[in-house]
Amino acid sequence: MLDFTDFDTRNYRTVDVATGYGQWVDTYEDTVQDAMDIALLDELTAPAWRSVRRAADLGCGTGRTGAWLRRHGVPGIDGVDLTPGMLERARERGAHDHLVEGDVRTSGLPGGSYDLVISSLIDEHLPDLRPYYDEAWRLAAPEALCVVVAFHPHFIMTSGMPTHFTSASGEPVAIATHVHLLSDHIAAGLGAGWRLAEMREGLVDERWLAVKPKWERFRNHPVSAALVWRKDG
Numbered sequence: 001m002l003d004f005t006d007f008d009t010r011n012y013r014t015v016d017v018a019t020g021y022g023q024w025v026d027t028y029e030d031t032v033q034d035a036m037d038i039a040l041l042d043e044l045t046a047p048a049w050r051s052v053r054r055a056a057d058l059g060c061g062t063g064r065t066g067a068w069l070r071r072h073g074v075p076g077i078d079g080v081d082l083t084p085g086m087l088e089r090a091r092e093r094g095a096h097d098h099l100v101e102g103d104v105r106t107s108g109l110p111g112g113s114y115d116l117v118i119s120s121l122i123d124e125h126l127p128d129l130r131p132y133y134d135e136a137w138r139l140a141a142p143e144a145l146c147v148v149v150a151f152h153p154h155f156i157m158t159s160g161m162p163t164h165f166t167s168a169s170g171e172p173v174a175i176a177t178h179v180h181l182l183s184d185h186i187a188a189g190l191g192a193g194w195r196l197a198e199m200r201e202g203l204v205d206e207r208w209l210a211v212k213p214k215w216e217r218f219r220n221h222p223v224s225a226a227l228v229w230r231k232d233g
């Protein structure tokens, strides 16, 4: 497995996930860009969102993904996250039916109950992807889909940038970041039993450059990826 420190060009102080998101929560929605994940969800040809009955949103954060799912007609959504402050925002937003404080790898949600398992922008916080894909498989009903939107390994390596935020005192702080090759996703997904049904990569395009002009040097570099997995019945 790759070690992010081999690529780190920022050398920010690093905190664990719950500490980091607990401090980022107030400004998180101002900094995360829809171009990173929502734009990829918009492009997917599967799932047929309106036919999804019940979704598990793993690493639901403040509920951005849940709100998008609601807008696309998903009637039942359960969310799991380990950061209480992020969950509190999701609760205020009201897109989810049930919100659980817990780890996505041992979610405690009922097995075989979801026709969609979805995660957006959490893979870089997991040291090993296999327990995630195994848990998604456990939660999935026959014929279910699993959608994973990932921070692209190429971008992490090229930019040398961890997931980070600016603290209340103005200090840039990194949240423990791991680099997963796309082949790590493929191996972990296939290993859990999933079949890859679709994949997209998001590039640093004009939409990105409009909000991040300093990223001109990354023009057309892949920054995120979406994988759609199917549980054959």
Ligand SMILES: C[S@@+](CC[C@H](N)C(=O)[O-])C[C@H]1O[C@@H](n2cnc3c(N)ncnc32)[C@H](O)[C@@H]1O
Binding pocket: 017, 018, 021, 032, 037, 058, 059, 060, 061, 062, 063, 064, 065, 080, 081, 082, 083, 086, 102, 103, 104, 105, 119, 120, 121, 122, 125, 126
């Ligand atoms: C970048 S945010 C993404 C939130 C949301 N999915 C979105 O797209 O806005 C990452 C979230 O994953 C959560 N997270 C990271 N690792 C986790 C784990 N092992 N179990 C549960 N939640 C986790 C963090 O607490 C945080 O809320």
